[in-house]
Amino acid sequence: MFDGDGVLSYEDTMRKCAAAIAGLGLTAQGKVYDRTHVGFAVEAVRLALEDAGLARTDLDGLLLNPGVAWGQATMGAFMLQQALGLRNLRLAATVNLGGATAAAMVQQAALAIDAGLCTTVACVFSDRPLQPPDQRRSRAGEPTGSAAAYAAARSPATGNLDAAYGQFGTNALYALVARRYMHVYGTTQDDLGAVAVAQRRWANMNPAAQFRDVPLTLADYHASRWVVEPFHVLDCCLVSNGGAAVIVTSADRARGLRKPPVYIWGMGQGHPGGDPAENLASGAPLAMRPAFATAGVETRDVQLCELYDCYTFTVLVTLEDYGFCPRGEAGAFVAEGHTAPAGRLPVNTGGGQLSSFYMWGMTPLVEAVLQARGEAGERQVPRRDVVLVSGNGGLLSTHSTLVLSPLAS
Amino acid sequence: MSTPSARPIPEVSPALAPYFAAARAGRLVVQRCTGCGALRFPPRELCSVCLATEAAWQEVSGRGEIFSYYVMHQIYHPGFAAEVPYAVVVVKLEEGPKLTSNVVDCPLDEIAIGMPVEVVFEELSPEVTLPKFRRRAR
C-alpha cells in the first residue's frame, strides 16, 4: 500500500539539488536552564554560523521547528528572526512535521537554494520543556503530568472519553502500535532492549550525551521500571532543554567555507496516513524512493544510519522499513551487535534520543553531520561515505529521509 | 466538582450525546456515513472516505476482538492511582470500527491480541454509561 506506483515515477521527476550542510550548532543539552527556548535557538544559530565561518548578514533564510515550549507561536520563525536581528530574509517558515521536521527543513532549504530563492538558510530547533528543580509544581496529591495529559485527552469530538478508560499521553499511543507490531511480526521485549543497549554503548563515547557515564546491560534494561508495557522507561526518549541548528547553502559556496561540506545526495518525504496500528510501517518506504533514487544508492550501499528514535521500537520498524532487515528481524540484527560500535551497520552513533539528547529530528541530523565530517572523536566510524538520516513524527505519521555524504557525488 | 480520587467522567458533548443515550439504553452505536455507508468512531464532522458531512448513528453487535492493548503503569490522573497497572485495549468490532476501552473481569496477563470480547455497560453517573468489554467464547 506504500508504493507510489501510478502516482509519480520519482526516478523520472527527481533531480539532485546541489546543496550542502555547511554549519552545525548545538547548545548545551539536557537539564540546562540558563536560556529560554528563544535563547537556545539564537545560541544554536550563532554556533552554527561560527562553525561555518559565516556572519549573521550572510543568512537570507530561516526555518524553525518549534518545540513544545514555543506553544502555539504560529509566527515562531518571525519571533526568531527578530531575536537574531536578521534583516531582509528571502525565505522563512515555521515548520512542524513533528520528528520529521529537521530533515524536511533541510529539504526545503535545499530546494529554495536550488531554485535561486535564497542562498544560505539556517534550520533551527529548540525547546525547553524542563523546569529548574525549584520552579517545579508541588507534586503533593498531583501525579506527574496529569494536568497536561488530561487536557490533551480532551478533544471537541470525544470530550475526555479516552481519559475515562485511563488512556493518557503519547507513550500509550505508541505502545498500542508497538504491541500490535510485536504480535504480528514476533518482535520481542529483548529486541526492544537490544536497541537501548546498543545505543547506550555509543552514548558512552559521546561527550554531549546525557547518559555518557551510565553503562547499560540488557539485565538493567529489563529491571528498569515500566512506563506503559511494552515500554520500560529505557524504551522512551529523553527530555532535553537546548537548541540545534544547521546552515544549508549551495554546494559551491559550502566548498569555500570553514568546515568540510556535507553534501545532500538525496531527500524525500513520506506521510502514509491511515491507522499506524494497521499500517505497521512508517513513511520510510515512501520517503526512501526519491531519496535513494537521486542519491543513486540502494539500501545495501548505506554505511551509517542516524535514525529517529523516539522509542526503541521506532528504530526496529525503521530498520525494517528501509530494508536493512526483513520484517520482525531487526531485533535479532541489533542483538547480534551489528548496529553497535564495531558493527557492520552503525546506527545512532551518538546514542540517539534514547541516550544522548532529545532535539527531535535534529538529534540524528547533528550526529550525521559530525560523522560525515569525521568530527565524531572516539565514536567516529570509518565508513561514512553514504549516511542515511531519518525523521519520524506523530505515530509513524510523518517521515523524512536524507542521504548525506562528505563526497560531492 | 469531583473528589480527587474520582475517575474522569466524560463530558456529554453534543457530538457524543447520541452515543451516551444509546449506552444508557444498553446499546452500542457508531456513526454511519450517509454518503458511503462507512462506519466510524469517534464521531467526526465529516467522512474521511467520501467527505460527506451527513451521518446517522447505527447500532452494532458489540462483538469484536482485541486489536491491541497496553498496560499502563504511570499515574496521569489521581482517579487511576489505585488502578495501576491497568490495561487499555483497542477493540476491533465485527463491523470494523475500533474502540478504545477496558476489559472487565480479566486478569492482566490473560489479555491478548485476538481475544474475542463483547460489550458490557458500566454506569458512571446518571448521564454517562461507559461501554466496556468482557471476554466471550469464540
Ligand SMILES: [Zn+2]
Ligand atoms: Zn462516506
